Amino acid sequence: MTDRSQESLVAAQFGPRAAAYVASPVHAQGEDLRGLAALAAARPGASVLDLGCGGGHVSVAVAPHAARVVAFDLSAEMLGAVAAVAAERGLANIVTEQGSVTALPFGPASFDIVLSRLSAHHWPNLVAGLAEARRVLKPDGIAVFIDVAAPGDALLDTHLQAIELLRDPSHVRDYSIGEWRQALTEAGFRPGREKQWRLAIAFQPWIERMQTAEDHVRAIRSLQRLAPDPVRRHFAIQADGSYMLDAMSIEAVPVAAPATSPTAR
Numbered sequence: 001m002t003d004r005s006q007e008s009l010v011a012a013q014f015g016p017r018a019a020a021y022v023a024s025p026v027h028a029q030g031e032d033l034r035g036l037a038a039l040a041a042a043r044p045g046a047s048v049l050d051l052g053c054g055g056g057h058v059s060v061a062v063a064p065h066a067a068r069v070v071a072f073d074l075s076a077e078m079l080g081a082v083a084a085v086a087a088e089r090g091l092a093n094i095v096t097e098q099g100s101v102t103a104l105p106f107g108p109a110s111f112d113i114v115l116s117r118l119s120a121h122h123w124p125n126l127v128a129g130l131a132e133a134r135r136v137l138k139p140d141g142i143a144v145f146i147d148v149a150a151p152g153d154a155l156l157d158t159h160l161q162a163i164e165l166l167r168d169p170s171h172v173r174d175y176s177i178g179e180w181r182q183a184l185t186e187a188g189f190r191p192g193r194e195k196q197w198r199l200a201i202a203f204q205p206w207i208e209r210m211q212t213a214e215d216h217v218r219a220i221r222s223l224q225r226l227a228p229d230p231v232r233r234h235f236a237i238q239a240d241g242s243y244m245l246d247a248m249s250i251e252a253v254p255v256a257a258p259a260t261s262p263t264a265r
Helices: 006-022 031-041 057-065 074-087 128-136 154-167 177-186 205-212 214-226 230-235
Strands: 046-053 066-073 094-099 111-117 137-148 189-201 243-255
Touching: 031 057, 031 111, 031 137, 031 189, 031 243, 046 057, 046 214, 057 066, 057 074, 057 094, 057 111, 066 074, 074 094, 111 128, 128 137, 128 177, 154 205, 154 214, 154 230, 177 189, 177 243
Parallel strands: 046 066, 046 111, 066 094, 111 137
Antiparallel strands: 137 243, 189 243
16 A cells, blocks of 8 residues: 555645635635635735635635735645636736645745635644744734634534544544644744634535545435434534534734744644
């Protein structure tokens, strides 16, 4: 069996699905995107890093307000799709860069704003990725991280991580808001304003977007059918498998001195 890294698995999962993620309504819409655009508008002329850019929805949202946006991702195919969208919309200030979040190819204090949306649950080491975000952020800069939020309850958390991994083998972990605060602090940030909301997931587009293997689809549906009442209620599981996710955003600013040795996560 060929050895492969978490990064190569993520790239293999998402590269062939680039067009689906560009078009995905779940990723292309949302009040959180409008909030990021407003944040960029409040800091006109900023240099912005879109960390784990995926289909480029964050880059496109903030580009009209920024001097420069770097769309950064593991997948060359995703970056190609982002570049095509930027060209189509005349957003010449969006540039693409390929690499890993744990080894960013940028110098210290390169960006005024660092943004990451629906990416961190794929990172092999959350604190290491956040420490790199801290390193490339200017001392007076701001970062915003948006992702699926794990419930604090162990039963609910186990169900969420199980269906996420079955649907997408490159999934690492959805973190709770408490885990996010701890990780950000370890990485040299001061966590700030938080928001939490619910996100409706239509089952069929959710599995089709990832081209989930049929045996994994059956396993997900089996877990849903066998789920105890607290799980069924929290995730509002429907007869067709559609359900509700918890989502969150958290702002963070750099502390005076970055963390010296981020712990593995």
